[in-house]
Amino acid sequence: MSMHSHASNILLETGTNELEIVMFTVGASTFGINVLKVREIIPAMKVTETPNRHEHLEGIIRLREEVIPVIDLAKVLEYPASQQPEYDKFIIAELNQTKVAFHVHSVSRIHRISWEQIEKPNNLSKGHDANTNGIVKMEKEMALLLDYEKIVMDISPPTEMAPPKADQAREKEREEKLLMIVEDSAVLRQLLEDTLQESGYTNCIVYPDGKEALDALLSAISSEPAAANKLPDAIITDIEMPRMDGHHLTMKVTNHQDLQHIPVIIFSSLITEDLFHKGEKVGASAQVSKPEIVQLVDCIDQAILD
Numbered sequence: 001m002s003m004h005s006h007a008s009n010i011l012l013e014t015g016t017n018e019l020e021i022v023m024f025t026v027g028a029s030t031f032g033i034n035v036l037k038v039r040e041i042i043p044a045m046k047v048t049e050t051p052n053r054h055e056h057l058e059g060i061i062r063l064r065e066e067v068i069p070v071i072d073l074a075k076v077l078e079y080p081a082s083q084q085p086e087y088d089k090f091i092i093a094e095l096n097q098t099k100v101a102f103h104v105h106s107v108s109r110i111h112r113i114s115w116e117q118i119e120k121p122n123n124l125s126k127g128h129d130a131n132t133n134g135i136v137k138m139e140k141e142m143a144l145l146l147d148y149e150k151i152v153m154d155i156s157p158p159t160e161m162a163p164p165k166a167d168q169a170r171e172k173e174r175e176e177k178l179l180m181i182v183e184d185s186a187v188l189r190q191l192l193e194d195t196l197q198e199s200g201y202t203n204c205i206v207y208p209d210g211k212e213a214l215d216a217l218l219s220a221i222s223s224e225p226a227a228a229n230k231l232p233d234a235i236i237t238d239i240e241m242p243r244m245d246g247h248h249l250t251m252k253v254t255n256h257q258d259l260q261h262i263p264v265i266i267f268s269s270l271i272t273e274d275l276f277h278k279g280e281k282v283g284a285s286a287q288v289s290k291p292e293i294v295q296l297v298d299c300i301d302q303a304i305l306d
Contacts, residue, residue, distance in 0.1 A: 015251035015282045017244055020112045021136065023143055024091065024104040027079035032111070032136055032143040033102070034240055036270050037093045041107050044088035054155045061090070061101060068092065069155075070101045076131065076151055095148055095269040096290045102148075111138065118145065118242040120184070120208060133184055134242040145242075149269055149290070150187045166200050173305050174200035180232035181206045182213040182249065183267075184241040188290070192236070192267070199297045205232065210244030213237070214252055221258045232262060233304045234285075236296070239268040239275065247282050254283030263303035267296055 021032035022041070042063070047070050049059040058070040070090065074081055082088050082105045090101040118134040121144075134145035166174065179201050183189045186208075193204050207213040213235070220230045235253065237246040246266055253259045263285035271279075271289040279287045286299040 015247045015278075017115045017248040018112060019115060019240070019245065020110050021143070021145070022091065022110055023108040024089070025106045025108070026073045026077060026104050029077075029079070030108075030141055030143045031073075031104075032145050033091060033093065033148065034145075034270075035110060036272065036275065037095055037148065039092045039094050039099065042090050042092065044085065044090050044103060056151070056155055058103060063092065063101075066099060068099050068101050070103055071151065071155065072103045073146075073151075074103070074105070093148065095152065097269075098152065100152060113138070115210075115241065115243055115245045115248070120242050130186060147185050147187070149185055153187060170301075170305070171200035174301075175202050177201065177233040177304055178203045178205065178231075179300065180204075180213060180217075180235045182208075182210055182235065182237040182241065182246065184208050184238060188238070192293070195293050196297070196300075201297075201300065209241040210237065210246060210249030210252075212243075214244065214249055217253065217259055231259070234300055235262055235264045236267050236300070237264060239266060239270050239279075247278055250279070250284050251282040265296065265299050265303065 020035040022035055022038055023030060023032055025031070045061055047059040047061055050057070053059065056071055056076045058072045060067050060069055084105075087106050089104055089107045091104055091107065092099060092101050113136060117137050119137065121132045121135055131146050131151060132144050133147040136143040136145060179196065181189060181192055181196075181204055183192060183206070189206055189208070193206060196204055205216075207216065217231065237249055239246040246268065250264045250266065253262060253264055264283070266279045266284045266287040267290060268275075268287070269290045271287050276287055285303050288296045288299055
């Protein structure tokens with residue numbers, strides 16, 4: 001089941017706040033992954049074990065010419081191993097410019113849903129586990145969206161991503177600017193904030209999804225006295241987020257007469273060619289693929305300093 005033919009015709013409309021998810025199971029639970037992250041789905045195959053590997057890694061497979069690491073989601077989630085391994089599947093996914101195979105127990109079908117159907121898990125439903133990014137409410141069942149970036153980063157932490165130190169004059173310029181960060185993964189939010197702070201962008205406000213960010217922007221322009229000075233100088237947004245995704249948020253900002261002067265930079269693990277066009281269509285000033293944080297800082301500089 002290759003996703004290439006499928007990906008080209010999905011969501012032809014841009015900014016509709018919809019997505020398509022592939023549903024799969026691990027143990028007795030149902031999960032979803034955004035179709036845009038999925039390259040193909042194959043029956044589980046023999047894995048070559050690698051020495052001293054991380055406990056969540058099973059090893060590697062060779063798919064055509066590529067060597068791909070296999071992540072055992074049952075291990076990540078502390079679930080029992082598959083009862084019927086003959087039905088197991090590998091979901092070949094690409095995120096942050098890296099391919100990985102997620103070992104799952106079965107794959108059912110693709111559902112088209114709205115980001116509004118996805119709720120943030122509260123601390124109670126998360127339990128001790130921060131791997132869940134969203135809960136999808138569907139007619140007959142619920143599915144969990146996992147924080148796939150975090151799962152991969154836990155196994156292979158990003159290498160030193162800090163941008164080079166700016167000279168003092170530039171750092172001072174950066175300090176005077178207010179950035180809005182919209183990102184639903186707590187791990188990436190923290191990483192972004194820390195890295196931007198180090199580069200001199202010490203003034204950041206952070207929101208976990210597009211809806212909260214937009215509500216904050218709208219209340220800033222409607223408050224008395226007009227709080228234009230409370231508006232951010234730039235917005236950095238992820239694409240995939242519960243309630244309102246980054247494309248929809250970008251479109252709302254660029255189409256609003258009091259907000260359209262604010263540059264919106266999309267920072268996502270999903271910048272494929274197809275999605276790049278979507279970002280352009282909704283008016284993003286720049287689009288940067290995670291984890292290129294040095295490039296992100298350059299884009300912010302270009303948008304609000306140069």
